[in-house]
Amino acid sequence: MWPNISEAPFLLTGFPGLQVAHHWISFSFYAVYVSVLLGNGSLLYLIKDDQSLHKPMYYFLAMLAGTDIMVTLTTMPTVMGVLWVNHREISHAGCFLQAYFIHSLSVVESGILLAMAYDCFIAIRNPLRYASILSNTQVVKLGVGIFLRGFVSITPLIVRLFSFSYCHSHVLSHAFCLHQEVMKLACADITFNRIYPVILICLINFLDSLIIIFSNILILKTVIGIASGEERAKALNTCISRLSCVLIFYVTVIGLTFIHRFGRNVPKVVHIIMSYVYFLFPPLMNPIIYSIKTKQIQHGLVRLFSKHRFGS
Numbered sequence: 001m002w003p004n005i006s007e008a009p010f011l012l013t014g015f016p017g018l019q020v021a022h023h024w025i026s027f028s029f030y031a032v033y034v035s036v037l038l039g040n041g042s043l044l045y046l047i048k049d050d051q052s053l054h055k056p057m058y059y060f061l062a063m064l065a066g067t068d069i070m071v072t073l074t075t076m077p078t079v080m081g082v083l084w085v086n087h088r089e090i091s092h093a094g095c096f097l098q099a100y101f102i103h104s105l106s107v108v109e110s111g112i113l114l115a116m117a118y119d120c121f122i123a124i125r126n127p128l129r130y131a132s133i134l135s136n137t138q139v140v141k142l143g144v145g146i147f148l149r150g151f152v153s154i155t156p157l158i159v160r161l162f163s164f165s166y167c168h169s170h171v172l173s174h175a176f177c178l179h180q181e182v183m184k185l186a187c188a189d190i191t192f193n194r195i196y197p198v199i200l201i202c203l204i205n206f207l208d209s210l211i212i213i214f215s216n217i218l219i220l221k222t223v224i225g226i227a228s229g230e231e232r233a234k235a236l237n238t239c240i241s242r243l244s245c246v247l248i249f250y251v252t253v254i255g256l257t258f259i260h261r262f263g264r265n266v267p268k269v270v271h272i273i274m275s276y277v278y279f280l281f282p283p284l285m286n287p288i289i290y291s292i293k294t295k296q297i298q299h300g301l302v303r304l305f306s307k308h309r310f311g312s
Contacts, residue, residue, distance in 0.1 A: 007092075008166075008170050009089040009090060009091055009092070009170065010089070010090050010091075010092070010095050010170045010171075010172055010177065010182070010185075011088045011089060011090075011170055011171045011172065012078055012081075012082050012088045012089075012090055012172055012174065012175045012176070012177075013082070013088070013171060013172060013173050013174060013175065013272075014082045014086075014175050015269055015272060016268060016269065016272075017269065018269070019086075022082070022083045022084075022086070023083070023084070025083055026080060026083035026084050029079060029080065029083060029276075029280075030080065032280050032284055033072055033076050033080070033280075035284055036068060036069070036072045036280065036283045036284050037069060037072060037073075039284070039286075039287030039288065039291075040065035040066070040068045040069045040072075040283060040286070040287050041065075041069065042287065042301070042304070043061065043062070043065040043287050043290065043297070044062055044065050044066060044069075045304070046297070046300045046301060046304055047059075047061065047062045047065075048062075049304065050300045050303070050304075052296065052300070053296060053297075053300060056119055056134040056136075056139050057116070057119050057120075057123070057242070058296075059136075059139050059143070060112060060115050060116045060119055060139070061116075061290060063112050063115075063143055063146070064109065064112045064113070064116070064245065064286060065286070065287065067105055067108050067109050067112060068109075068282070068283035068286060069283075070101070070105055071101075071102070071105045071106075071109075071279060071283060072280075072283055074098060074101045074102055074105065074176075075098075075102065075175075075176045075279055078090060078098065078175055078176050078177075079175040079176060081175075082175040083175070090177065092162075092166070093162075095172075095177040095182060096158050096161045096162060096177070096182070097158075098176060098177045099158060099161070099177040099178055099179045099182060100154060100155075100158040102176065102177070102178065102279075103154045103157070103158075103178075103179055104150045104151045104153075104154045105150065106150075107149065107150035107153055107154065107200075107204055107205075108146055108147055108149075108150035108151070109249065109282075110204060110205055110208045110209075110249070111145075111146035111147075111149055111150060111204075111208065112146055113208070113212065113242075113245060113246045113249055114208045114211060114212060115142050115143075115146060116242045116245070116246070117211070117212040117215045117216065117242065117243075117246060118215065119134060119242070120215070120219060120239035120242050120243070121215040121218065121219055122134060123239070124219050124222050124223065124239065125218065125219070125222050149204070153200060153204065154179075154200075156192075156196060157179055157193055157196060157197065158179070160192060160193055161179070161182055161183065161186075161193075163188075164183075164186035164187070164188045164190075165186065165187045165188060166185045166186055166187065167187040168184070168185045168186075168187065169185065170185060173268070173271075173272065174272060174275055176279075178275075179193070179197070180197070205253070209250055212246055216243065219239060223236055237293070240293055241289050241290050241293035241294050244289045244293065245282070245285075245286050245289060245290075248281065248282050248285050248286070248289075249282050252277060252278045252281055252282060253278065255274060255277075255278075256274050256275060256277075256278045259271055259274045
């Protein structure tokens with residue numbers, strides 16, 4: 001038993017049964033984290049540096065890249081601490097704040113993907129009014145609204161965590177803190193913390209995904225109606241990178257949900273790996289997708305590296 005267990009620090013967990021291999025696993029995680037930071041950092045620098053990319057679709061891409069960097073910086077210290085030096089302890093405040101940023105940024109990312117779908121919808125369905133509908137002022141307002149929605153909506157959950165006593169096992173099953181795990185360790189009435197996230201998921205993630213699906217159906221209907229095959233291909237190419245990012249995000253969310261809901265007989269290590277895939281795969285793939293699918297990004301990266309290589 002813990003002495004004064006309510007105030008004892010939480011204990012993070014790496015990969016149960018694979019502790020001996022933690023050092024080797026850490027190299028893979030470190031490589032992925034560095035790739036995420038370099039890929040998304042390069043996108044941010046490119047969008048800031050290249051005047052031709054100062055357009056709404058690239059502003060939303062910059063928001064997405066910035067969010068992915070924040071998610072990485074939020075989880076990286078504790079994950080690498082556990083894998084590198086087996087530093088498992090985390091204070092209550094540190095754990096709650098980490099959970100706050102993880103969940104808030106997940107809501108923010110969903111909002112950005114919704115904004116990107118809206119941007120694509122306007123570009124295809126109403127190209128003549130695109131500049132007036134998505135002016136720089138509107139993009140800023142959307143961005144502020146997206147971040148406020150994410151960080152404000154999660155606040156009630158995290159505030160309540162600070163008021164609970166914790167007398168159950170303090171061992172968490174990941175190398176980072178998640179609200180759904182921490183609340184189960186509380187010796188208190190957690191009814192609100194159980195019900196509120198369900199409502200939040202329905203109002204935000206589920207509704208966002210429905211709007212994105214509906215907008216994509218309208219986009220496809222418009223594209224199919226374009227007579228010229230070349231124009232049809234050009235219109236599709238305008239949105240394909242954004243649609244790919246949306247698919248990656250929601251496929252990983254659905255995959256993680258199914259594993260947790262129906263994978264009771266699946267080894268615990270698979271649950272843990274899926275949670276890391278959820279946090280690392282989209283941030284890793286988003287810059288790659290945009291670099292491959294978007295010619296303006298390709299040309300911008302070539303100019304950027306050429307400029308630094310030849311010093312001109």
